[in-house]
Amino acid sequence: MTPFSAQRVLTDLTEQRQIGAYKTGLHRPSLSAAHMQSLQWLCEKMRAAHLDPIIDGIGNVIGRSAAAGPKLLAGSHMESQNYAGWLDGPLGLVYALEAARVINGDAKGAAVEVVAWFDEEGHFGNFLGSRSYCSGLSEGDIDAAIDRTDGRKLRDALAKVGLAGKARIGHEPGRHIGYLEAHIEQGDWLETRKLAAAAVTSIVGIWQFKITIDGTQNHAGTTRMAIRRDAGVAAAKLLVAVDTRFPEVAGPRTVWTTGRITLEPGAPSIIPGRAEILLQVRDADPETLLRMERTLIELVAAANDAGPCGLRVEALRKSHPAMMDVRFQNAIIDAAEKVAPGRHTHLPSGAGHDAQILSAVMPAAMLFVPSIGGISHHWTEDTSDTDLATGAEIYVEAAKMMLGCQ
Amino acid sequence: MTPFSAQRVLTDLTEQRQIGAYKTGLHRPSLSAAHMQSLQWLCEKMRAAHLDPIIDGIGNVIGRSAAAGPKLLAGSHMESQNYAGWLDGPLGLVYALEAARVINGDAKGAAVEVVAWFDEEGHFGNFLGSRSYCSGLSEGDIDAAIDRTDGRKLRDALAKVGLAGKARIGHEPGRHIGYLEAHIEQGDWLETRKLAAAAVTSIVGIWQFKITIDGTQNHAGTTRMAIRRDAGVAAAKLLVAVDTRFPEVAGPRTVWTTGRITLEPGAPSIIPGRAEILLQVRDADPETLLRMERTLIELVAAANDAGPCGLRVEALRKSHPAMMDVRFQNAIIDAAEKVAPGRHTHLPSGAGHDAQILSAVMPAAMLFVPSIGGISHHWTEDTSDTDLATGAEIYVEAAKMMLGCQ
Numbered sequence: 004m005t006p007f008s009a010q011r012v013l014t015d016l017t018e019q020r021q022i023g024a025y026k027t028g029l030h031r032p033s034l035s036a037a038h039m040q041s042l043q044w045l046c047e048k049m050r051a052a053h054l055d056p057i058i059d060g061i062g063n064v065i066g067r068s069a070a071a072g073p074k075l076l077a078g079s080h081m082e083s084q085n086y087a088g089w090l091d092g093p094l095g096l097v098y099a100l101e102a103a104r105v106i107n108g109d110a111k112g113a114a115v116e117v118v119a120w121f122d123e124e125g126h127f128g129n130f131l132g133s134r135s136y137c138s139g140l141s142e143g144d145i146d147a148a149i150d151r152t153d154g155r156k157l158r159d160a161l162a163k164v165g166l167a168g169k170a171r172i173g174h175e176p177g178r179h180i181g182y183l184e185a186h187i188e189q190g191d192w193l194e195t196r197k198l199a200a201a202a203v204t205s206i207v208g209i210w211q212f213k214i215t216i217d218g219t220q221n222h223a224g225t226t227r228m229a230i231r232r233d234a235g236v237a238a239a240k241l242l243v244a245v246d247t248r249f250p251e252v253a254g255p256r257t258v259w260t261t262g263r264i265t266l267e268p269g270a271p272s273i274i275p276g277r278a279e280i281l282l283q284v285r286d287a288d289p290e291t292l293l294r295m296e297r298t299l300i301e302l303v304a305a306a307n308d309a310g311p312c313g314l315r316v317e318a319l320r321k322s323h324p325a326m327m328d329v330r331f332q333n334a335i336i337d338a339a340e341k342v343a344p345g346r347h348t349h350l351p352s353g354a355g356h357d358a359q360i361l362s363a364v365m366p367a368a369m370l371f372v373p374s375i376g377g378i379s380h381h382w383t384e385d386t387s388d389t390d391l392a393t394g395a396e397i398y399v400e401a402a403k404m405m406l407g408c409q
Numbered sequence: 410m411t412p413f414s415a416q417r418v419l420t421d422l423t424e425q426r427q428i429g430a431y432k433t434g435l436h437r438p439s440l441s442a443a444h445m446q447s448l449q450w451l452c453e454k455m456r457a458a459h460l461d462p463i464i465d466g467i468g469n470v471i472g473r474s475a476a477a478g479p480k481l482l483a484g485s486h487m488e489s490q491n492y493a494g495w496l497d498g499p500l501g502l503v504y505a506l507e508a509a510r511v512i513n514g515d516a517k518g519a520a521v522e523v524v525a526w527f528d529e530e531g532h533f534g535n536f537l538g539s540r541s542y543c544s545g546l547s548e549g550d551i552d553a554a555i556d557r558t559d560g561r562k563l564r565d566a567l568a569k570v571g572l573a574g575k576a577r578i579g580h581e582p583g584r585h586i587g588y589l590e591a592h593i594e595q596g597d598w599l600e601t602r603k604l605a606a607a608a609v610t611s612i613v614g615i616w617q618f619k620i621t622i623d624g625t626q627n628h629a630g631t632t633r634m635a636i637r638r639d640a641g642v643a644a645a646k647l648l649v650a651v652d653t654r655f656p657e658v659a660g661p662r663t664v665w666t667t668g669r670i671t672l673e674p675g676a677p678s679i680i681p682g683r684a685e686i687l688l689q690v691r692d693a694d695p696e697t698l699l700r701m702e703r704t705l706i707e708l709v710a711a712a713n714d715a716g717p718c719g720l721r722v723e724a725l726r727k728s729h730p731a732m733m734d735v736r737f738q739n740a741i742i743d744a745a746e747k748v749a750p751g752r753h754t755h756l757p758s759g760a761g762h763d764a765q766i767l768s769a770v771m772p773a774a775m776l777f778v779p780s781i782g783g784i785s786h787h788w789t790e791d792t793s794d795t796d797l798a799t800g801a802e803i804y805v806e807a808a809k810m811m812l813g814c815q
Binding site for chain 1: 594595596613615617626627628629630631632633634639641642644645646648649652656659662663664665666667668669670672675676677678679680681687689691758759760761783785786787
């Protein structure tokens, strides 16, 4: 077995951050030139680690091993959010490559197979790559997908990079003992407690709601206050009601966010005739999500009854919380105790990850390493070299334990 | 003196509505082909009424008379809001043309001079045409003006229609005894009371404020509720505070409107780091406007002190209320009593009009006719033929009284 090398990990991380560099981060949207170049870089690294890379018809890159023993699937994603950080995604692939280099070729024939999932960041949809692999994506889903930044069709973008018509690789039942993914925490829990790593217990479910408010569009000068049906005022009142009521029914880690409010027509001298609110709730407990949804429905109904506007709520998306495999969690904690004694914990993940999709078809686990200041989805995202190296060593040890090759 | 003809008025109104027709309304943005065609139509009508039309360097069209007696300036605007109604603007010009046809050539040499002000609807700015005439518009203002729909420069748009480099016509002190403008009410006061006309008492002042809220942009999944600084929630709270507090300090006719709320970055999974609110207050009383402004500043300061976000308020625009000339108001009421006995009133204008700009340099007055359903700035805007005809007759009578030619 090749010895673990922290230097190799840091060198790989530094190499990949040159591809699509933006300030100290990355701008590497799905299927951009920089993204495709990063996949080529990954394929070379796979070949050097005796893996046989294939890029499939949805842009997943899978590096397979010819070894005859137990196999662990390990990876993450290479694309970034727009103008975002250098670790969100690539970290998990660099760690997986190192695990493959250390473990593959061992006497028992155990192997790590490395995978880069397409579009975890959702430029074109929700977890399109891992859903395709796990059989949760139809051709119709691909037909319908468009880039949220520039509106181009996924089909056209795939054709442009030469992937149109290529087969998509699906999950082979029995091939893998499970899936392992490393990621920065994207919060400040580990950093503030000076911990080196966390085993993720579960990945939150995300329930996304659209609230539509119908009022009456009218002239802002000639319409008396008494007869107005202002959709914007109704939107503000609902959000304040949510802000007051939600904390009373939330769980200890429930979070909710209104990321967008749209007033129509949005002109300074016109009373808004319509408003739309995007409200999202996240929790790892399905019961809590249901309770939050019921509360939202009650608040919308109360606002509707109070008038003068008409409100309705619609669930746009309900992803269910995903539990991480307990034996794999134990392997991560045991590995962390070996590498960084006493400096580890369990944490739920408030962000979505491909591991939640994989957990439906095989045991899945995640390792978190610290994020400086908890910052992510921003070019200042960072982790110290020490934490990056320690995390990599824990990851490789955990992979060995999962594969039973001590 | 030529007798008044309601038929001529209705024919003119019908002719002009063909130019840039949209459903039953108009789409005639400033300096569009339809707008320029409508100005040519107006010039022909002016010539037929023995007026000498000039289109000046800002797109104002002024039809001057060679008569030696007292002159009344009378008009409105030919351009429309985008996809809007057929009367908002052109009504005032058709009435002015009829007054010129009836009055001009009278034995005393009295005359109505007709004017179409450029861009009352604010495609490129605020009252650019009437401000240019009244000396309130610099070359720098014109340099800076851009179309709010498509962003093209006013200078380029003027050059395209051949107006670049032409002189702008300014107000000639002493030339006119005053200014008269007719307009649909854009509210339902006259219609619901079955009245035929109103003499406008004053045009409201419009104070436009921008409230900027600084929070902290962060990940909607990994950031705990307790440490969030959500600019969107702060915006909603401020708007509810405005909705609660403003009615307590408002005058009987004060109106206020939040037409636009912008959250940045506006993504469903990102906590808004910044919010911007456009809030407008209108009243005809300067004291009331000041009181509303002080209240807004207090509410913003209280929200700022309460935290966690930083709020600040800035006045973008303060147009002052404009009083209409009392003698001219009396002439309108006397004319209305003659044409439609008992079916008239006084009203303030909640919307802005060129008459407010003119009132700074000469006595100014406005006549309102009913709006069906109070609808305006929409293609369904309408007024019955009977009301249109009655309004025109009142207008011509009022113009005669103002000019002293009975």
